[in-house]
Amino acid sequence: MLERAFSAAFRNFSTLFLMVALFTVPLHVGYSYVFRDVIEVAELHSSIEEFPDYRQVKGVxxxxxxxxxxxxxxxxxxxxxxxxxxxxxxxxxxxxxDARGGVPTIPDAVRSVVRRGRGSARTVLGALPSVAAAALLALAIGWLFERAGLQLAEAVPDHAAWTLVGLIQGTARALAVPFLLVAIAPLPTSAKEVPPGTPTQ
Incomplete structure (x- = not known):
């Protein structure tokens, strides 16, 4: 099951990546903007932790x-x-x-979220090893990309670092999460429910 799930993830990776990024990138860029002054002094966090409450560096x-x-x-x-x-x-x-030979689209996938009864969740016990393996892979991918990206962010001027940090963190999740999603996604209940490639209403 895991091999089929990962095969589907690679086959539909661009769709899944963009679908996740549609949410994670704005969320993390927004967070980084709100706490941009904290990100600006990232190299001093360990020292700031030892400060008394009244002492600050650049307002942090x-x-x-x-x-x-x-x-x-x-x-x-x-x-x-x-x-x-x-x-x-x-x-x-x-x-x-995808299984029916259609072309998945992000608008169709997002619209399907509001529909009820599209499929049944996978049996928790039966899927647990696959979900655990997918979660570990997703964590590894996300962690590696984020670590590498944050190293590059150190070359950016401090006042602009928040933009790149938010993009990196949001993108790291968009790269990693698809491999977990294919392991926990609901299974379709019927192959006759919707013709291949037909968008949901």
């Missing part, structure tokens, strides 16, 4: 550093609890159209 003190980290955790929780299940349903539509 321990309190703001904690706020940025809590906001990042909140954003990650939002992605896992809300965005991931919605994208999994959209991915189910992509895989369904």
């Amino acid at each position: 003190g321990p309190d703001k550093l904690r706020d940025a980290r809590l906001a990042y955790l909140g954003l990650s929780a939002l992605e896992l609890a809300v965005l991931l299940p919605l994208l999994a349903r959209a991915t189910g539509r992509v895989l369904e159209v």
